[in-house]
Amino acid sequence: MNIARRIAVTWLVFGVAALLVCVAAPLVGSTSIDFWRVFDSSVPFADNTDAQIFFVARLPRVLAGALVGSTLAASGVVLQALLRNPLATPFTLGVSAGAALGAMLALTLDVPSGIAGFSAVPIASFAGSLGAVGIVYGLARARRRGLSTNVLLLAGVTLNSFFSALILFVQFLSDFTQTFRTVRWLMGDLDVSSYAPLLAAAPPIALSFAAFAVLPRRMNLLSVSDESAASRGVDVHRTQRLAFLSASLATGAAVSLGGPIGFIGIVVPHLIRLMVGADHRLVLPASAFGGAAFLVACDTISRTALAPLEVPVGVVTAIIGGPFFLWLLIRNR
């Protein structure tokens, strides 16, 4: 089978799978709703409880799950290729810690209102992630013309620890209820309750995905070595820059939408590689779809497992993802 055909089949199979999960997920929840009543136009929307549960509570949530899951999985693939490190995740380079610090500050200072209709916490967390990206990028560029992936990795890991310490300090200063809310934020929450947060997160994510579209072939060459990629006509520095900035921007937007939901960026790409091989032209789109399906499925478990209580979605992804990843490690030996 030639590569064009394989790409088409991958898009089709994983796209349909993600679509099916996303269509099925809003049909289940902590409440049972009458599916026909949801679309019954003879009942005004203001009185139609089923329609409100479907359109206001569940659909934005499922879409948020799809957007965040897809972004984190795709960013994971890009960063693993950029750093040539299978353990890299979207959170390795400090983006999520920066985002978390921003969110913590907004929650603790109780910033009452946001800007232009968007609430303060996502704005602050997105700003925090951009701050972290800026610092890491600045450091990695400081001593040579291109990006030093070693510095990138070390700076990212250090920044993660540093920001985590600052987060603990902010939590220490905040009062009891605020501490609880900040801890809860770290567990991830996709209950966005409206479409506005989705619209806010979509532009940076769309921009990043546009960049991801040109990356797969170059990432294939880069994953061998910088030199061999350069010898095949890849502008290594430009590609590294593009990969780092686009993956970080997308991750920042995803975290500001759903919180730092772990394991998606590492479990999904590895699982996909087991299915389709290492070619990034297949891995990247399949991971994007797979991540969407995985997170939407995990969030459905989160919504229904202990209903009416919710298991935080980050806990679900960790409980499924952690052991699974450990199994992957042994399996590869």
Place this chain on the structure above:
Amino acid sequence: MAAHTKSLTVFVFALVLCVSGVSRITGGAISVALAQIQPQRIVSIIPSTTEMLFAMSAGRRVIGVGNFDRYPPEALTRPKVGGLIDPDVERILSLKPDLVIVYGTQSELRAQLERAKIPMFLYQHAGLSDITSTIRDLGTRVGNPIESAALADRIEAEIEDVRKRVAGRPRPRTLLVFGRDAETLRGIYASGAIGFLHDMLDAAGGMNVFADVKRQSIQTTSELAVARAPDVIVEIGVDTASASGRNLRAWDALPSIPAVRNKRIYQLAGDGMMNPGPRISASVRRVAEVLHPDAFK
């Protein structure tokens, strides 16, 4: 131990009553005797017990308060010694207290104070009735049994008055929210069927929409809010800065909720609402006033 102290206190008070009017010298001896059983250097870390001590006229003897104590304003003048989770033991010891009020879950603090042989008053809260029983016990322990009993009686009478006023009226299904991200429907926390918030709602004549959830709190998604269809939404613990019409309008996204449709969402600002202390009867009344405005005309 507590019973012993109690009888001793009663005895001393009887003595005070007997000898009142006798010579000044005897009075001095009695105040020395009182000082021996009345703790003079009290540390209280939890906002509600600090409020209780001040409300039962023992505030003068409170020499250390918690970091989150805001009321009464006088409490702010005392040195701060940490909070529920992170009490500053060194600071506490340096104040040389002769009584520390310790919450039941502060087991580490308890162990450290035991080692330092510092007397403690241990308590734990669950429901509304625990608040007044704690006030009585605490009053006895600090040597103010009369003031504390009067305080507890007044609080109980005020709550009983509210109960009487709302008795027999239809109990609106109420969602009692005590936390929400400003201006969105994210991060909503509501009272479950256990704890003083639930009891407060019950006394105020409301029916908790989460009466089946046997927990103190429940994170409420927009789906749950719609499905439980509350007639009234009461938001407490909102700080005064965030309590605005704009903050309330977030609920407009869910018009099928009767409370939203009938504009029966109330923000009751102020930290006192969340505090299981002496202001609880005022809080019960505030909730009752929005649930049953006719009963308070």
